[in-house]
Amino acid sequence: MNNTMLILSREYTTRVKKKSFIILTLVVPILFAALMVVPVLLATKGREHVNVMVVDDNEIYINNFIENDKTSFSYRSGDIEQIKKEALAGDYDVVLYFPRSSQKVNANMYYYEEPSMYLRSELESQINSMFFDHVLQDSFNIDLEKYKTIKDLARSQITMIQIDENGGEKESMAEMNKSIGMICGFVIYFFIFLFSGQVLRGVLEEKNNRIVEVLISSVKPIELLLGKIIGIALVGLTQFLIWIVFTVVILIGVQIAMPEKFMDMSGVDTEMVMQDLNNSQLASTAGNIDTDTIFSEISNYFPISFSELILCFLFFFLTGYLVYSALFAAVGSAADNETDTNQLTMPITMPLLLTIVLVMPIADNPNGKLAFWLSIIPLTSPVAMLTRLPSGVPLWELLLSMVLMLLFFVFVVWFAAKVYRTGILMYGKKVSWKEIWKWVRYE
């Protein structure tokens, strides 16, 4: 045990002291924070006040655009070429021009500096609704107020309500669950490969620089194997922790430094999120919900809590990593160099690759046969189960998957220890899985 600790601490400290580790650990939170901050900043920038000059040859929209504190409109008619020059040289940011045409909703927008994309969608939606009113009133002679009442009455809404085992009902947000599930699936896939790959290379390094025989004359192969695997797992967890802490610190820092921008933007964020989530259902209320309530709403809709999700993530990350790193260690010990490992890792990585390819179908139908079986079978379950989890998984399925994972883990460590013991002392031989199986059965 003492030896395993020594090995573990060497594996840990040499990796944590590496430049590549330090750089990656520092850069990722900055990137991550930037990913969250930059769109907000860009959107804020797009919300600067815009002067729009409208030229409408069809004379439908004159004086009909609705102004707000970010957009003001002026109207002129005449030669577009001349107006364009004068307006843009003057106080106007953009010129919106409707040429004479039967397609009365099409316009050109002229500008020197590209306006925010929100302006474009805002104008488009105004044009559409104005044209609609115009057509209804002028061509069909329908009273607008009556029409709006009818339209509100006829708006269909399907609310998704999931019933759990206890008969409790929860409004579900299928789209949201799907995206969170897919993100979880990808993240766990990425981390399993990232860190178990390090185990593979570590084993190969020791074999290639021939220190391994010195080591196993002092310690048991199993101690060496466990020390390495656990050491690297701790490196991974350290990196996680630093990432989370740093990202939070950076985000809080940015919010303190520029509070007005984020206050200002919370409404917009909400609007965007809500549109992504569930267009028809919630759009009407979007304007007056702020970010905090959105998150509490999300956890209300969520079949499992965030803390449960994170615990499951950690469980499947750790067991998934342990299983894959033990298998990779076995492969690393059997091969002489990294090229040789490729054909040996193929059968191991195939299930994981397959699951990642199938993440979309799993997320689309999280309780289907495919999703069920993939989330039960140990090699595929970390990714598949994490993809399913946000949509809700019956407790017995989750527990079955976890128990199988643990049993499989015990089997894999036994297997890997046997292969490793023989493999690390075997040089210059191209090994096949058939050969490896012989080592396992060999006492």
Added chain:
Amino acid sequence: MNIIEIQNVTKKYSTQVALDDISLQIKKGVVYGLLGPNGAGKTTLIRILNQITAPDSGAVFFNGHPLVRKDIEKIGYLPEERGLYKKMKVGEQAMYLAQLKGLSKKEALERLKHWFIKFEIQNWWNKKVEELSKGMQQKLQFIITVVHQPDFLILDEPFSGLDPINTNLIRQELLELKRQGTTIIISTHNMASVEEICDEICLINKAHKILDGNLVEIKQRFKQHIYSMDLHSPQAISFFPANFTVLEQKADENIQHYLVKVMDGGSANSLLQFVMEHGEVLAFNEVLPSMNDIFIQQVEHYNQEHQS
């Protein structure tokens, strides 16, 4: 008292037998040469002593008790294929490997300091291993092998790749360790070094022990009754009796050199008496077979016998 006693050890791999019913004893405080052609089973035997592999049958005793895990702390092992972590610093690495052998941090540091000062390599402590030359790395490996003051040292080809100066340095250290009571087993193909430092040897061929014992005794056992003589005489002896066969003869001014094999019925004394009549004997000594000759002869003999 034997530090190592191997009793009827057999080890099979899936396709071949590596050791077949090997028994041998190693006395405390001797330098023991483990000899044999490539693939004879030496490395397997060494790995069994290091508990890297276990024998299929048979037993190994260390200091009188069956070999156990704990004994690893009393054994030092320098493998033939030896390496170090290239990116790690010399000092850190030496500390790590010393601690793996059961030394406390404090002990490890003290003993390593002693060795680094002895070999005058203190300034390497903070260098990375990849910055050292191959010879320097081998010095470091030697230190790592002996730092925990093992009672029993196992060295697999300790001199391969060393320059003459370092070879001599390591040999001196080995003899010093022997004086302090360390038992040393050396596996090597370098017969010259065997003759220089080994007290006892064991020759393994094709998984079988074909010869073992005291080096001097073995040489006596395989002696061919060949004598070399220097005789002061103006001319060569024209005729030798039938029980003396001249193997070599050359003249150097007035000194005649002979290499003569005494056949059955003859003796060293009768040869000496015979040549005394032909001049003044300046030198007369028996030529014992070299370890190299014995090795080749025994292995070939064994292979011929077991071909059929």
